[in-house]
Amino acid sequence: MTTEELYELMEDGNLGYASVYKQGDQGMHTDYMFKMTAENIANFIGKNAYNADKIIMTDMCDTLICESVYGGFIMNCPDQNLCREIIPHLAPIQMGEVESKEFQLATREEMQALWDAEEEVVMQAEFRIL
Template sequence: MTTEELYELQEDGNLGYACVYKKGDNGIHTDYMFPMTAENIANFIGKNAYTADKIIMTDMCDRLICESIYGGFIMTCPNQKLCRDIIPHLAPIQQGEKEPKDFPVATREEMEALWHSEEEAVMQAEFRML
């Protein structure tokens, strides 16, 4: 993703993590980041329904948003209102009535590299003021 696209992901302040565990990876997972809207969550689960053993989504403070298992089934979703909002987007994907939509998703490494470069720029500016 470009730097501009990474900044756009952060605009609404609803960014969260999706940890994708795949069978046979011995607990190693891949982290993705995107705005945690009901539609995005449903599309992400739908895209990974048959490749991920488990998906755990959290907010930036690592509070659980939802958890899904192989097949795209939601197992845990503490916020029942959010769960009710996800279902209308996810059910047609699960039933094969529609394909999951593409939307911007960054890897955790891409976002951390962006944050590191921002921090570095701030530190350099501070040193120049000394």
């Protein structure tokens, strides 16, 4: 992703993490970041339904948003209102009626590189002040 796309992704503050655990990875996982809307959550689960053993989604403070298991089934979603919003998007994907849609997402590494670059700029500015 470009820097502009990463900034666009962060715009509304609804960014969260999705950790994808795959069988045989001995607990290792891949982290993605995207806007945690009901539609994005459903599309992410649908896209990874059969290649992930477990997906855990959290907000930026690591508060659980939802958890799904192999097959794209939601196992835990503390916010039942959000769960009711996800299901109408997820069910057609699970039934094979529609394909999961593409949406903006970044790897944790891409976001970390952006944050590190921002921090470096701030530190350089602070050194110039001294």
